[in-house]
Amino acid sequence: MSAPKSSSGSSSAPGNPALIQFSQVSHRYPGGRDVLSDINLAIHPGEMAFVTGSSGAGKSTLLRLIALLSRPSRGQIVVGGNNLSHIRSRQVAAYRQQIGIIFQNFNLLYDRSVFDNVALPLVIRGHAHEDIGRKVRAALDTVGLLNRERSMPLTLSGGEQQRVGIARAVVTKPRLLLADEPTGNLDPVMAWDVMKLFERFNQVGVSVLVATHAIDLVEALGKRVIHLEGGRIVDKRPTAASKVADADAKESH
């Protein structure tokens, strides 16, 4: 399915079920104000989209709601046909196993090898030893790190560590990848490599949702943009030029 280029939330077309559907979703953390307000959003199978917005706009919160790391204060979220409000606490781990999650700070186990880090989701699922070896090497090959399986994470560059995080996220072949500011700790060349890697997964049918401040990379990739402002999706596509102008305006105040 081709990705709509509009930055609007859009609802799902009849007969064409969305992979992720938000219906009138709002969220507030205890004691706070609404971080997300009345979000209606459809992400279709095979789509790649970016979630943008200034710091505190609610990007991470939106991804957390999809991953069931938080539950919305109001509204309904359906992911892959599962109404998330019907998933009980003891079922959350099984639900989350269907999603590959990538973090800004990599979240690797630093006392384990690259191989062991990538193997972790398979070990948790109880895969057979030979199966684990084959799948881990396939994932490491995809991210270009086959020759580093015995390395310890701290001996790798930031970009390589993030690629280990991506290999770990894809080793179970999820059909949805969520990445929260995955290039935030990377230099521009590594950041571009990581975004291109996401694009490659998307080209083979994986749905990808990336929260990011990297407007220049978003512009270069030309995918759908979901832009959050004041807790709502607004029909505005930020540009690198507008981001510089915003930063200048803030500085002069």
Ligand SMILES: Nc1ncnc2c1ncn2[C@@H]1O[C@H](COP(=O)(O)OP(=O)(O)OP(=O)(O)O)[C@@H](O)[C@H]1O
């Ligand atoms: N666990 C929490 N408890 C209370 N408030 C929170 C919590 N997590 C986030 N918030 C608040 O919710 C708002 C949205 O946060 P969120 O992390 O979703 O924004 P973001 O767009 O991802 O920001 P950034 O780009 O800085 O990562 C912020 O005001 C933040 O302080």
